[in-house]
Amino acid sequence: MAAKDDFGRAGEDRAAHHFESTGFTIIDRNWRCRAGEIDLVALSRDEIVVVEVKARTSEAFGHPFEALSAAKRARMWRVGVAWIAEHRDLVQGRRLRFAALGLIGPDPATAQLELLPDLDVR
Numbered sequence: 001m002a003a004k005d006d007f008g009r010a011g012e013d014r015a016a017h018h019f020e021s022t023g024f025t026i027i028d029r030n031w032r033c034r035a036g037e038i039d040l041v042a043l044s045r046d047e048i049v050v051v052e053v054k055a056r057t058s059e060a061f062g063h064p065f066e067a068l069s070a071a072k073r074a075r076m077w078r079v080g081v082a083w084i085a086e087h088r089d090l091v092q093g094r095r096l097r098f099a100a101l102g103l104i105g106p107d108p109a110t111a112q113l114e115l116l117p118d119l120d121v122r
Contacts, residue, residue: 011055
């Protein structure tokens with residue numbers, strides 16, 4: 001696996017830990033369909049959160065959230081809808097929201113963590 005892939009995986013691990021520490025259960029990771037991929041799906045009693053994780057060693061090429069273009073957010077919506085279609089039993093009675101978690105720093109374990117808790121994807 002390439003170093004950037006290892007870095008990205010470590011960033012996703014940190015993001016999963018963040019959500020778990022706030023009471024969520026991670027029920028899916030790197031879920032794929034024809035429309036794309038979801039990094040994390042987090043579940044609580046009241047919510048399902050589709051999470052996009054962006055990890056960067058620095059801001060030399062921009063802030064991680066700058067990668068969340070309109071096209072990327074629209075793809076998140078399509079993939080989220082596809083996930084829901086396959087997991088209807090988990091969705092009943094829960095609010096769906098989309099979030100982005102950005103990490104900035106050379107080590108994902110200690111990187112600065114930023115959360116956009118309610119990302120507009122449409």
